[in-house]
Amino acid sequence: PFTLLFIDQALIYFQNMVYLIHTLRYFETASSQISGFPQYVSVGLVNDLVITHYDSNTKRTVPKQEWMNRVTEDESQYWETETQINVNNEQVGKYNIEIVKQRLNEIGGSHLYQRMSGCDWNDETNEIRGYFQTAFDGEDFISLDWETQTWVAPKQQAFDTKLRWERNGVALRYKDYFDHRCADALKRYVRYGEKTLKRKELPEVWFLQKSSSSWVTCFATGFYPDRAMLFWTKDGEELLEDWGGILPNHDGTFQSSVSLDLSSVPTGDWGRYSCVFQLSGVKDDLITKLDPGLIRTNGETDEVREEPQLEFSCSVCLHTATPVCPLQPPYIGQVIAQVYKHTECHAVAGGSNV
Structure with a gap:
């Protein structure tokens, strides 16, 4: 039957993939008035493997894989820089929650602002693809369409953000970041963790x-x-x-x-x-x-x-094992400026308030 033929062909393609696509994702969750959960959490993943973690309770970015300690071979102050970036991003997350609450005419209550960003690298063609998506209380807020380099705002409350980012050329700055610095970081991490990631x-x-x-x-x-x-x-x-x-x-x-x-x-x-x-x-x-x-x-x-x-619900994507959920409901996001210490990265990746 046609259906089985399609599956057979898909499996043949699947068997030939041999990890050509590597992924770097940063996840951020900023929350308000949620008892027992940090107000801010950020996690970095390579090929769906957690490599870094920061939360507002510990105030430190730490490696989650032994091989990630090698980053200091190329950047001696890497962990101090990552910590400071996350401290700044924590404030940005809190600010974004307040802005969206104002646009929704809400006062108080428990809220979540989620953000996912990162890049894919095809190690055969060297093609790079970037990702950026945000959500508020489990619903899509604004995201980047990589093919058209335009912003998608499914909620009316995100239109102001869409117009401002388009006027200020934010998409072009993100594209430059994904194509170069994000991609370079991903290649470096894959090199550090090759034995683990390619096993x-x-x-x-x-x-x-x-x-x-x-x-x-x-x-x-x-x-x-x-x-x-x-x-x-x-x-x-x-x-x-x-x-x-x-x-x-x-x-x-x-x-x-x-x-x-x-x-x-x-x-x-x-x-x-x-x-x-x-x-x-x-x-x-x-x-x-x-x-x-x-x-x-x-x-x-x-x-x-x-x-x-699962803690809370999958739409919140707070996982006790590793904070990853399918893209729908939205990922927890993470400010991609974590990867680099250069000050200009803060404006590109860490300073995009809604």
Whole structure:
């Protein structure tokens, strides 16, 4: 069928990716009147791996990967500079919350201002792509359209920001930043962490079932990188089932799951089904044949890593394991000026008040 042919072609392309695209993302969350959570948090990630962290409680930017300590080889005052930039960005975040509250005619209450920015680097073509997106209380506020270099403002309250940034040429300054300094930083970080970022780890695979009448879940955990696919097959043919996507583990690896309804299939036919895991850059698939005797039920899954728990809600994107959520709802953002100490970067990346 056409659908299966399309999936086959997509998987062939997927297998040939071999981590050609590297990503650098900075995430920022400024909050007001949220008990138990810092008023400001910023996190940097390379290829979805957390590399830096700062919050308003500690007032320090710290490395989250051992190899990130190498940055001082090229820039001796890197961590002091990063800390000062984040201290400044913390004030910008608070200011932005107050500005948006005024535009919404709101007084008091709990609020979140989120920001995501960064760049992608294709290590084969050397192509660079930049990203910039903000949100207020979980709803898109203003973002950069990379192709047209224009600002997108889905909310009326963001129109003033859009007009002012277009009048002041903010998009061009961001483009220059993404094309050069952000890209240079990403290449440097990939060089520092090459052994970690380019490693390949296959997962452990379990079959899980809550009860005899429940769907059977194939659960794969501990793989790296997150360029992976997980699906069921019957007699070697792919089945279109609900894939749970990819989630982070606390140790920097990833997990995924896909469930299958076998309630109408005789147990004797279960052996015709297999769970297939594919990892980018690894030629051979990891195929696990379904065996009823290997299925873990409630009370038998103590060794399985627990799925990460969400604080508040996914729309807020506050993750106990690593603060990453899909782009919709919006990412937590981060001011990209963290990467460099040059004062002109503050105006380009850190000083764009809404």
